[in-house]
Amino acid sequence: MMIVGLMVSGNLYSQVKFDNLILENQQVIYDRVFVIDSLSSVDIGRLLTLNIPKIKNLKNFKKDGDIITAAIEGAIIDYRKCGYTIWNAPTFLAHPFWANVSVLWKDGRYRVTVSNITFKISTGMTSTIEATATTLFSKKRGQIMKDDSDALYKAGRCVDSYLSDLFLFKKSSDW
DSSP: OHHHHHHHHHHHHHTOOOSSEEEETTEEEEEEEEEOTTOOHHHHHHHHHHHGGGSTTEEEEEEETTEEEEEEEEEOOOGGGGTOOTTTSOGGGGSOEEEEEEEEEETTEEEEEEEEEEEEEEOSSSOEEEEEHHHHHEETTTTEEOOTTSTTHHHHHHHHHHHHHHTOOOOOTTO
16 A cells, blocks of 8 residues: 555656646746735736836837736846756757747736747858747647656756746835
């Protein structure tokens, strides 16, 4: 009986995936809810409206009611923060990526969704290869996410961490 319990526990551990990279409609997206307990919807909207346009490589900022849309264009992830060096980082991490961003909010929290994440890898003077988050971090054409036994799992955690840091805004005393 104890062996069965250990097997189930081991199977559950191997199912651990990324924190905020998820599969939705066979596409890997970043989806995270940030909690700011003490702020109203109006205050969160103001916080986001002030800070999101300041994000480097963010373009096409639009606010319509309680939703913000934008695009990330040409952002490069600092792979060194994830423990990589120039010699062991996956190639795509050293190249820029593009993505669509949407942000929704209500009292005490806001949700950031980043979709269509695409790395553009330069292969020469004029040619590039596009690699999507779906092809990089999922298996079987977006049917299941990669897990910690896969070679690119650490790189996926790096992308996840980068996006979390990018969209983490804290209550400021100066508004």
